[in-house]
């Protein structure tokens with residue numbers, strides 16, 4: 001990538017930091033496709049056209065109704081519900097949000113009249129602070145489980161990463177996990193995008209993913225991109241740790257934001273969305289020393 005592009009991007013990262021939500025909410029909607037993962041579990045897939053895609057939705061069917069993990073953009077609500085109708089006639093009873101961003105919570109306002117929605121407490125605060133529609137009625141700090149039709153869905157908070165309010169949502173009997181944007185991209189292994197306006201931390205991210213690995217999932221649903229497995233999650237965790245090690249070295253060497261950006265592009269194939277939080281990253285790693 002040309003140097004002047006990098007400089008423009010890093011300046012843009014600062015300007016964009018406060019309007020993350022607006023950026024994701026304005027993204028174009030994509031056609032919905034869905035896929036069965038287990039007898040009672042489906043994924044409604046986002047597409048893989050880039051960072052502005054809507055998030056993946058997990059659909060768990062129980063004898064007493066449906067549990068969703070995330071609900072995409074507001075404009076996707078009718079199509080999401082039509083996909084659920086193709087899977088089961090039962091109603092959506094619960095939605096668990098992986099974090100607050102609008103491509104994962106945009107359907108909340110239309111879900112709330114008929115379903116309870118749970119979100120980590122920090123994530124709900126970000127929704128309130130940025131006047132997002134559909135803040136859930138129920139929060140938790142470390143862990144919460146929904147029990148429906150004899151099945152459990154468990155949201156587990158293991159620390160900061162993409163924001164300070166991301167959870168992994170684990171479905172024990174299917175050994176399936178939805179990671180939200182703690183893992184987001186095409187091909188499983190992806191680069192980190194830190195929303196520093198919402199408490200993100202690259203330093204904490206590997207340990208947060210270790211919390212998800214401890215749950216020993218077989219099926220790993222990323223926030224965006226193709227469904228993978230535990231080995232894919234382990235490889236993703238190792239890449240995030242490698243990015244952290246490399247960035248820490250560069251910051252300790254007092255490299256400039258565009259030098260760090262250039263290295264991230266060549267070493268880790270960073271895309272423009274990964275470069276947006278570079279100023280915040282340098283601040284985080286400097287303060288950590």
Ligand SMILES: [Zn+2]
Nearest residue numbers: 099101162181
């Ligand atoms: Zn996000």
